Amino acid sequence: MAENQVQNPPAEKVIALSASLLEPFQGHPFWVASGEEMEQLKESIREYGVLSPLLVRPRGDGRYEIVSGHRRKAACEALGITELPALVRDMTDDEAVILMVDSNIQREHILPSEKAFAYKMKMEAVKRTAGRPRKENLGQVVPNLGKRTTELAGEANGESYKTVQRYIRLTHLIPSILQMVDEYQIAFNPAVEISYLTEEHQRMLKEEMDACQATPSLTQSRTLKQMSQAGTLTREYLHHLLTEEKPNQRQKFFLNQEDVQRYFPKHYTPQQMQQVILHLLHTWQHKRGYNKDTQER
Known part of the structure; x- marks a missing residue:
């Protein structure tokens, strides 16, 4: 040859x-x-x-x-x-990470914590693949590609670099609060703000959330972030904040999709299942009211 x-x-x-x-x-x-x-x-x-x-x-x-x-x-x-x-x-370690993330990130049902750590792994692999020094700034541009590392990390899933940055912030949450995000007890945006709290303040917050059976709103979470970074956050303030009445606070009720999916045809979407459930509740309410009127007569 x-x-x-x-x-x-x-x-x-x-x-x-x-x-x-x-x-x-x-x-x-x-x-x-x-x-x-x-x-x-x-x-x-x-x-x-x-x-x-x-x-x-x-x-x-x-x-x-x-x-x-x-x-x-x-x-x-x-x-x-x-x-x-x-x-x-x-394939190299970094090539394997990128392929592994891209092949899973577009699944229909994926937890926020899964996406958070997957994006973090891919972003770090993209950094190494591009031969760039590792820094904390998640929005840096890769010179050879003209794109941010977080932008490259989100391309396979069609998500912006800002969204990727916010998901990666969730990896800074303590496990017990991250679990609350996965279980939809805390919304995504407040969770991002909470991720900026120190680990000690996050533990204090978790204890107060359990004691008060309440979670902070987005506005409250931003206040907690500022106070934690300034070193002025106290347990007393956390208790006061979580027990104050919010103007539009309502207790939320969730149904796990896996719990109700077995009652529906496999091809039903979550929206179709929701419509059927609401229709059945409306029918039940009407029937219940009719029976009550009959009994009163």
């Missing part, structure tokens, strides 16, 4: 790999949750097999790291399937 002739790399191909040789991605930020979606995936695999192979990379010890396909592996294990189709690809 002539010296200037470049040999093409071997073509990638799908091979069957034992599930015992597949390792989860290190630091994988996405949950492999059970529920309706997992049941649907298992039903699909039971009927048609694994239609889309896993994407893996060799670890060098005969084992492979999953870049994309953690949910498919979990579904196969639940079904007793021990061999899975996988596309083996050599």
Whole structure:
């Protein structure tokens, strides 16, 4: 072969790999949750097999790291399937992180904490890939690409760099408050402001939220941020703020989608389910009022 002739790399191909040789991605930020979606995936695999192979990379010890396909592996294990189709690809750590995030970030149901840590991982990988020094400014521009690292991190999901920045802020929340965000007990925007509180002030806030059974509004959260940064925030003020009556405060009521999904056809959207539930409640209210009138007669 002539010296200037470049040999093409071997073509990638799908091979069957034992599930015992597949390792989860290190630091994988996405949950492999059970529920309706997992049941649907298992039903699909039971009927048609694994239609889309896993994407893996060799670890060098005969084992492979999953870049994309953690949910498919979990579904196969639940079904007793021990061999899975996988596309083996050599890639660097940063290339693997970017692919791992991009293949999961567009899922229909994703928790704020999952998105937060995924964006953080991808942003740091983009920084290293671009050969830039690591700094705290999340909005810096990559000279070679002409874009902010956070802009590049959000491109696959169609989100702006400002949105990505705000999601990454959630990684500064203590775990117990971040869990409240995932459970929709605290809205996204107030949570971003709370993330600027010191860890000590966040712990104090969590204790007062539990004691008062209340959460701060967006305006209140901004005040807490300013006071925490100024070092003037006290437990007494937190208690006063959380117990004061808000003009439009209402206790919120949530239904978990997985709890009600089983009562509806699989193709129903959340909006369709909401319309049916409201219609049934209206009918129930009308019937209840009619029965009450009948009893009073």
